[in-house]
Amino acid sequence: MNIVVAIKHIPSIADDLPxxxxxxxxxxxxxxxxxxxxxxxxxxxxxxxxxxxxVTVIGVDLIGELDGVLHLxxxxxxxxxxxxxxxxxxxxxxxxxxxxxxxxxxxxxDIIFAGVQASNDLDxxxxxxxxxxxxxxxxxxxxxxxxxxxxxxxxxxxxxxxGAKYAVTLPMVVGxxxxxKPPRYAPISKVRQVAQTVKIEKxxxxxxxxxxxxxxxxxxxxxxxxxxxxxxSSKEVAAKIVELLKNKGLA
Amino acid sequence: xxxGPIKAKYVEKEHAVVDGVDISGHWNRMFEQRxxxxxxxxxxxxxxxxxxxxxxxxxxxxxKCVPVCPVDVVGNYGPRKLYRYAQTGIDxxxxxxxxxxxxxxxxxxxxxxEVNMVKIxxxxxxxxILEGKFVPAExxxxxxxxxxxxxxxxxxxRKRDAWIQxxxxxxxxxxxxxxxxxxxxxxxxYPSYHPRGVDAASAAARIFTALGIDFAILGxxxxxxxxxxxxxxxxxxxxxxxxxxxxxxxxxAWKELVVTGPHELNAFKNVYPQYGFNxxxxxxxxxxARYLDQLKPLxxxxxxxxxxxxxxxxxxxxxxEYEAPRKLLEAIPGVELVEMAxxxxxxxxxxxxxGGMWMDSFTQKHTxxxxxxxxxxxxxxxxxxxxxxxxxxxxxxxxxxxxSTGNEHVSVNDILELLDRSMRGE
Numbered sequence: 001m002n003i004v005v006a007i008k009h010i011p012s013i014a015d016d017l018p019x020x021x022x023x024x025x026x027x028x029x030x031x032x033x034x035x036x037x038x039x040x041x042x043x044x045x046x047x048x049x050x051x052x053x054x055v056t057v058i059g060v061d062l063i064g065e066l067d068g069v070l071h072l073x074x075x076x077x078x079x080x081x082x083x084x085x086x087x088x089x090x091x092x093x094x095x096x097x098x099x100x101x102x103x104x105x106x107x108x109x110d111i112i113f114a115g116v117q118a119s120n121d122l123d124x125x126x127x128x129x130x131x132x133x134x135x136x137x138x139x140x141x142x143x144x145x146x147x148x149x150x151x152x153x154x155x156x157x158x159x160x161x162x163g164a165k166y167a168v169t170l171p172m173v174v175g176x177x178x179x180x181k182p183p184r185y186a187p188i189s190k191v192r193q194v195a196q197t198v199k200i201e202k203x204x205x206x207x208x209x210x211x212x213x214x215x216x217x218x219x220x221x222x223x224x225x226x227x228x229x230x231x232x233s234s235k236e237v238a239a240k241i242v243e244l245l246k247n248k249g250l251a
Numbered sequence: 252x253x254x255g256p257i258k259a260k261y262v263e264k265e266h267a268v269v270d271g272v273d274i275s276g277h278w279n280r281m282f283e284q285r286x287x288x289x290x291x292x293x294x295x296x297x298x299x300x301x302x303x304x305x306x307x308x309x310x311x312x313x314x315k316c317v318p319v320c321p322v323d324v325v326g327n328y329g330p331r332k333l334y335r336y337a338q339t340g341i342d343x344x345x346x347x348x349x350x351x352x353x354x355x356x357x358x359x360x361x362x363x364x365e366v367n368m369v370k371i372x373x374x375x376x377x378x379x380i381l382e383g384k385f386v387p388a389e390x391x392x393x394x395x396x397x398x399x400x401x402x403x404x405x406x407x408x409r410k411r412d413a414w415i416q417x418x419x420x421x422x423x424x425x426x427x428x429x430x431x432x433x434x435x436x437x438x439x440x441y442p443s444y445h446p447r448g449v450d451a452a453s454a455a456a457r458i459f460t461a462l463g464i465d466f467a468i469l470g471x472x473x474x475x476x477x478x479x480x481x482x483x484x485x486x487x488x489x490x491x492x493x494x495x496x497x498x499x500x501x502x503x504a505w506k507e508l509v510v511t512g513p514h515e516l517n518a519f520k521n522v523y524p525q526y527g528f529n530x531x532x533x534x535x536x537x538x539x540a541r542y543l544d545q546l547k548p549l550x551x552x553x554x555x556x557x558x559x560x561x562x563x564x565x566x567x568x569x570x571x572e573y574e575a576p577r578k579l580l581e582a583i584p585g586v587e588l589v590e591m592a593x594x595x596x597x598x599x600x601x602x603x604x605x606g607g608m609w610m611d612s613f614t615q616k617h618t619x620x621x622x623x624x625x626x627x628x629x630x631x632x633x634x635x636x637x638x639x640x641x642x643x644x645x646x647x648x649x650x651x652x653x654x655s656t657g658n659e660h661v662s663v664n665d666i667l668e669l670l671d672r673s674m675r676g677e
Contacts, residue, residue: 014400015407030407032399185391187380188398189487 001053001147004109005044005078006100006130007037008093009062009069010120022215024120026063026089033069036115042179043145044113045077051147053110054079058103060086060096060205067200074194075186082201093123098209100126101133109134109171111152116140116175123211124175131173139166140175294337298344301374309364310334316358316366321600322351325625326618330358330368344379347617350387354482354605355564360596369482369569372605376484386484393609394485397492401474402440403609411443412470418453420460424470431504434459434466434538437519439512440475441643447650448643454671455511455535461549461674462542466509472499478518483606490526493518497528508532511667512643513565514604520570534566536641536666540575543582552676553585554669559635560588561626561649562598563642576641579666583673589633591626599626603644627652631661638663 011017011029018025044055057073059066061083070081084099091099104112112134117124124140131138143163144155150170157163157177230237245251266275299308310331317329328351333343343349352372359367380386396405415422425432436459442452459466474495481489496519500508508530510516519532539546558580566572573595580588593599602622607614615621627649630638638649638661649663 012407014405015409182388184383185380185386185394187377187487188394188485188491190381191398192487192491 001048001051002108002110003044003048003053003055004104004107004112005037005041005055005057005073006104006112006114006126007041007057007059007069007073008034008096008115008118008126009059009066010034010118013119017220019218019220022218023090024218031063031065031089033072034115034118034120036117036176038115038183039179040113040115040174040176041073041076041078042181042183043142043174043176045184046180047111047145047147048077056080056082056107056109058082058084058100060084060091060099062086062089062091067195070200071191071195071198072186074198075191076184080201081198082203084203084205086205092211092213093118093121093125094129094209094211097126097129098133098207099205101130102206103203104130105134110150111145111147111170112136112173113145113176114173116142116177125211127173127175129209134171134173136171136173137168138173138175139168141177142174143176143178144180145174145176290338290340292338294340294342295334297342298337298371298375301371301378303370304374306364306366307334307371310366311364313363315361315363319357319361319597321353321355321357321602321622321625322618324599325620325622326351328352328618330362330366343375344382345384347613349375349379350390350606350610350613351617352605353564353600353602353607353622355600356568357564357597357600360568373482373484373486376606377486378484380484387610387613389612390483390606390609393606394480394483394488397475397477397480398488401492402444403475403480404440404444406444408474409471411473412468414443414449414452415456415468415470417449418456420457422456423467425467425503425505426470426472428467431506432465432467433506434464435500435503435505435508436466436468437476437508437510437515438468438473439510439515439643441647442511443473445643445647447646451643451646451665451667452511454665454667457671458539458546458667458674462545464542467505469499474499476512476515476518478514478522479604479606479608481518481522482604483609489522493523493526497523497526500528500530506531507538509535509538511535513563513570513641514644517565517569534570534572534575534641536566536575536579537572539670540578543578546579546670547582550583550670550673552673554583554673555585556637556669557587557589557633557635558637558639558669559591559630559633560594560639560641560666561591561601561630561645562595563640563645564598564600564604566641567595567598576639576666579670580639583669585673586669589635591629591633593629599629601626601642601645601648603642603648608644608648621652621655623648623652624656627656627658627661631656631658636661637669639666639669640664641666 009031011024012032018028048055055078057078066083114127128138139154141157142154143157146153152168154166230240295308299305314331316331317323320329322328354369356369393403397403401408438452441448477489477492516534600622646663653661
């Protein structure tokens, strides 16, 4: 089974997000792996462990720092790593999806995993667009995947606590919401060993695409309203809360 | 509580012949082989085969370690029991006991066979981690944070020196200073990021400044020492951080390295030499005790409190410093120092060492109460209204513990904060 995981490197929001020229100031942020892709790598490795095969992790190298993420994926159980030398931190998900699809095309993938969305644009398009380019079915919002023969059984989550189980004939693209188990820990000694021994394959970006959108303005949220800290004993605090609720017509 | 060891069945035979003598009878069971021999030593050998864990096999079950083990005081644990569990078929690398040891070293202090849990536990944990066995999720998070952000709290590296803005005194960054300094002060992760840790760091900065000490910090170049992560089994992570830290320390010219935390002291002083770093390192208590004569006239304001001091395991037992913290406390006018029953060499562990800092939820499932809660109760029983500490892990641990045990009248303060209060009168 040929398993492919398409990942995305995104600006970290652990710190304030600096803005420059109506976009993120890419020179002053750290990049991290999209958290849904952490789930997607885990799900891919779980499928490999269940039915055998190889896991190839592929992503667009936006700032020349993707190696660390790929080494981590290899330490977690992926077998092969490929980076597309994009070198453009502003490449949107439509461009990335095109580049990824072109690079994945020749891999004869049986199942392709992608995080259901990424926190930088909340676009959720990488998976569906790869599926469209490669003419494969797509199911997103997935929280478990089981493969048997040429069929994948996927659990999809819907709003309101509903879930559905689909049986899909492979190949397909899966948009992972959560892996069926929490992502495993990769010991650093293993990551470092991988970094010294495994070669990451480089692929030049191929194809053009665009979301057709341009940034008009990017700004931090305007500060409005204020929070009032209520002090005193728990009885006093409770009395003040009741009074506030009454004043606002809520009680 | 975890499932206990499997109970051995005794064997009673109607006919028993020992060395050709027929000793049949109901009393013969005392002549039967001890149940111990019905088990194979495989699991003991397995643990002892890990590099560093050889002494595990030396245990002769005298049990001196059990009453001094802080985990046994709040649960059913103790190094001797781990050996016994191995005999009864429980694999340490797969059992919850693997994660309970805080590497406090009180067992090693009394062990006649020098069975060294401080080396055994990290080795067994490393094996479990490398084999992909169970690792408490919260510990895993601390590992990942350290690898990704340079500190176990997961705070951004760029904010590492954000605290200096509010310290009230200028704090030089060695990179900007561009000249050699006497003292390179390694602040540490909790004093840099944790709100209560920042209080201690700010106090230290004011004290160093008042004493006219020529110091600087690494600022944004400082990263976690990762010693507790090493003891929790992540040796690879420790080595990665060590390589970075040694390179950073050696980039600059300084005479002595002063650390806020005992875990950093342990790393830089006792472990880094194996990685080629051999330079003078001091905990702040040892360092400031040197300046007692200059410090005393600065301590102008009375701090009228009854203080009991908690010996951090990694300052006391691991590094032999018991007196400097007490000298500093006694130098503060108005302070009355009282001792808890367990002090100095027999000091009780706060539960934060060996990765325990990041396993509180897990540990709680396997103990009756947190170690920090037990210790907070001991502190309160002395009648003290201040629990003084000298380790950045402890302020947050004990502040939670005094609240959860109904001892909120005991305030928890780093010695630095008390010195600063006496110096400034606030």
